[in-house]
Amino acid sequence: MTDLHSWMIWPDNTALSVLTLLLIAMIGLYAARTPMHGLIRATGHAFAGPLRLGARWLFATAAGMKERNRAVLLAQGRREVGQRIEREFERVGIQVTRDLQGYPVLQRKLLEVITRIEEDYKKCGEVPPPPPDWVEAVAAVAQIKTGGGEVVQKILDEIRESVERIHDKAIAEYRRAYEERHDILEGSQPFWRSIDKTLKQVDRKMTGLQESADTIDAQMKKYRQIAAKTDEAESILSNSAFTQFNIAVIVLTVALGGAFVNFKLIALPMSEMVGAGDYITASLRTSEVAALVIILVEASMGLFLMESLRITHLFPRIATLNERTRRRMIWISLMLLVTLAGIEAALALMRDMLIADKQALLQSLAATQHAANDGWIAGIPTAGQMILGFILPFALAFVAVPLESFLYSARTVGGSLLVDLVRALAFVLRVLANLARHLSRVLLHMYDLLIVLPLLGELMVRSLRSGESPVKVKARAVDSPGKL
Amino acid sequence: MIKRAFLASLLVVGLTVAVAGCVDSRSQAHAVYMLVDTSGTYAREAGKARLIINYLLGTLQSGDSLAVARVQNRSFSEKDIIAKAMFDARPSQANAQKRAFREKMDAFLRTVSGSAYTDITGGLIQGAEFLNETGAGKKTILIFSDMQEELDKITIRDFPISLKNIRVIAVNVTKLGTDNIDPRRYLGRLDAWQKRVEGAGASEWKVINDIERLDAIFSKS
Numbered sequence: 104m105t106d107l108h109s110w111m112i113w114p115d116n117t118a119l120s121v122l123t124l125l126l127i128a129m130i131g132l133y134a135a136r137t138p139m140h141g142l143i144r145a146t147g148h149a150f151a152g153p154l155r156l157g158a159r160w161l162f163a164t165a166a167g168m169k170e171r172n173r174a175v176l177l178a179q180g181r182r183e184v185g186q187r188i189e190r191e192f193e194r195v196g197i198q199v200t201r202d203l204q205g206y207p208v209l210q211r212k213l214l215e216v217i218t219r220i221e222e223d224y225k226k227c228g229e230v231p232p233p234p235p236d237w238v239e240a241v242a243a244v245a246q247i248k249t250g251g252g253e254v255v256q257k258i259l260d261e262i263r264e265s266v267e268r269i270h271d272k273a274i275a276e277y278r279r280a281y282e283e284r285h286d287i288l289e290g291s292q293p294f295w296r297s298i299d300k301t302l303k304q305v306d307r308k309m310t311g312l313q314e315s316a317d318t319i320d321a322q323m324k325k326y327r328q329i330a331a332k333t334d335e336a337e338s339i340l341s342n343s344a345f346t347q348f349n350i351a352v353i354v355l356t357v358a359l360g361g362a363f364v365n366f367k368l369i370a371l372p373m374s375e376m377v378g379a380g381d382y383i384t385a386s387l388r389t390s391e392v393a394a395l396v397i398i399l400v401e402a403s404m405g406l407f408l409m410e411s412l413r414i415t416h417l418f419p420r421i422a423t424l425n426e427r428t429r430r431r432m433i434w435i436s437l438m439l440l441v442t443l444a445g446i447e448a449a450l451a452l453m454r455d456m457l458i459a460d461k462q463a464l465l466q467s468l469a470a471t472q473h474a475a476n477d478g479w480i481a482g483i484p485t486a487g488q489m490i491l492g493f494i495l496p497f498a499l500a501f502v503a504v505p506l507e508s509f510l511y512s513a514r515t516v517g518g519s520l521l522v523d524l525v526r527a528l529a530f531v532l533r534v535l536a537n538l539a540r541h542l543s544r545v546l547l548h549m550y551d552l553l554i555v556l557p558l559l560g561e562l563m564v565r566s567l568r569s570g571e572s573p574v575k576v577k578a579r580a581v582d583s584p585g586k587l
Numbered sequence: 588m589i590k591r592a593f594l595a596s597l598l599v600v601g602l603t604v605a606v607a608g609c610v611d612s613r614s615q616a617h618a619v620y621m622l623v624d625t626s627g628t629y630a631r632e633a634g635k636a637r638l639i640i641n642y643l644l645g646t647l648q649s650g651d652s653l654a655v656a657r658v659q660n661r662s663f664s665e666k667d668i669i670a671k672a673m674f675d676a677r678p679s680q681a682n683a684q685k686r687a688f689r690e691k692m693d694a695f696l697r698t699v700s701g702s703a704y705t706d707i708t709g710g711l712i713q714g715a716e717f718l719n720e721t722g723a724g725k726k727t728i729l730i731f732s733d734m735q736e737e738l739d740k741i742t743i744r745d746f747p748i749s750l751k752n753i754r755v756i757a758v759n760v761t762k763l764g765t766d767n768i769d770p771r772r773y774l775g776r777l778d779a780w781q782k783r784v785e786g787a788g789a790s791e792w793k794v795i796n797d798i799e800r801l802d803a804i805f806s807k808s
Contacts, residue, residue, distance in 0.1 A: 378676030380650020382615040468641040
């Protein structure tokens with residue numbers, strides 16, 4: 104009890120003791136006001152300064168990273184578009200070579216047909232022979248007056264008959280000539296059709312070329328934008344990278360599912376090859392690792408195959424191989440892949456046999472009746488497993504395509520996310536710096552609040568000395584705490 | 588360069604397998620030594636012993652070891668081991684070994700005859716020796732007995748034994764006629780064995796009387 108009241112100046116009067124102590128503390132605090140303010144301000148700066156510095160550095164780093172990401176993105180985009188343009192030119196080249204190769208033949212054919220048509224046209228243009236001169240004679244004879252003479256009449260009748268006969272003959276001659284011309288025209292119909300067909304072919308090829316040219320134009324426009332480093336190009340490339348990344352992740356997840364099925368298919372039979380009792384870690388069997396390695400080797404072979412086929416471009420060295428070596432590599436990769444697929448099919452069969460053997464053993468140990476053999480139906484899972492075992496390595500080979508997309512787009516996506524992360528961190532540091540700064544100000548005001556009575560006294564004294572109103576002096580003090 | 592990449596891939600595969608081969612695989616193996624009491628009336632429980640052995644054969648994997656020994660007048664002898672096998676790393680061979688093991692056990696259990704005395708301690712010492720020799724990471728002794736030890740006058744077993752890092756599981760501990768009169772005898776017998784086994788350094792002591800709960804043999808209590 105004595106100890107509890109030992110701080111009291113007047114043990115019998117607690118209120119007075121507390122008041123006296125408060126006054127003493129207030130005076131002490133007032134005396135220490137300037138160094139305390141300095142301490143609080145310095146502490147605030149000590150925290151806020153490095154935080155602000157860190158935030159500034161992080162913002163600068165983020166800006167640098169963003170610039171680097173932009174450069175990488177544009178370089179990637181330029182390379183991709185360049186490859187596409189190259190590919191389009193290659194395609195146009197093949198098209199032009201293929202089509203122009205046939206143009207001399209086509210031209211000759213056209214000329215021949217045109218010549219033939221011209222000849223036919225000329226033939227059609229031949230006029231039948233004009234009526235003979237006797238027509239005039241007939242006209243003259245027609246003007247002869249009979250005079251009722253029988254002889255003259257007879258002569259005229261004979262002339263008429265002769266003229267009619269000759270007329271019929273001439274008419275027949277005309278008709279034959281026109282029939283011949285119709286036949287010629289009819290015969291030239293296929294040539295017209297041939298010309299029409301040939302010209303349509305030419306038109307189609309020209310349209311194809313036009314489309315390719317349009318594609319090249321579009322790609323060139325994109326290429327120019329990328330080369331000019333426009334924001335639009337960056338935005339398009341960035342969006343494209345995010346889309347590619349998402350698609351690649353989905354496809355890779357599906358491929359991982361396939362790889363898992365593949366793993367399950369060969370892990371058990373691998374124990375027959377490398378032993379089931381060997382462990383690498385407490386729960387990881389050697390046979391499982393071996394199965395995993397086989398799957399990875401298959402994926403690698405698929406990667407090499409895709410690379411050699413120039414479907415993917417992960418290894419520049421393979422892309423620059425000469426044609427002969429590249430073909431050799433295609434065959435080697437394909438052969439290895441087929442061999443591995445064959446091994447997997449055999450392993451799948453072995454798995455089925457092992458499971459059947461184990462099942463038979465367990466049944467014999469359980470002393471129960473053997474399950475009835477389902478005949479050919481029982482063979483379906485075995486066949487299915489073997490087919491799966493053979494197909495899955497080839498399916499896994501195509502993982503190279505989404506993998507390439509993933510790797511290329513991951514740089515952009517990862518870089519972008521990292522920039523955001525650094526920025527967020529910088530923001531947090533800046534907030535903390537501001538918090539530290541404002542906290543020191545709050546502490547200054549709180550300190551002044553504790554010594555409000557001596558401060559008021561000082562205010563009054565200063566006001567009296569300077570002749571200014573206490574309000575003005577106080578306003579100055581509020582603006583700069585600690586500098587009353 | 589590409590050929591080198593191929594060779595490097597093959598080398599990696601080879602090294603992986605080689606390194607894997609170097610790892611001590613015995614530490615993951617399980618070795619089980621089963622003592623089958625053939626003394627007196629307990630010999631009639633042989634049918635249940637067959638069930639347990641079959642369960643063990645169905646559960647143990649490649650690389651694991653199993654030995655079955657009988658408990659009779661004096662059991663500290665290799666001659667009492669009826670069948671033993673370390674299952675081959677290849678599952679197909681392991682299955683063949685299991686079939687052979689089962690046949691051997693069937694033949695023994697068909698002709699089993701009762702012995703006058705029951706030397707469980709001798710069997711435990713023999714079992715511990717066998718299990719330590721296997722080098723397995725998990726070692727278990729199954730005692731298929733009523734746990735009533737009966738020794739002749741010249742057999743000495745009252746000395747400390749070592750069962751360090753070995754799990755000891757008593758299976759099908761049947762009650763004797765006297766246990767039914769005073770159950771404290773049965774409980775006292777089990778307590779005494781527990782103290783002795785744990786005193787010998789065993790990692791676990793367990794009693795499984797329900798044959799339907801044999802999965803508890805491999806599960807930690």
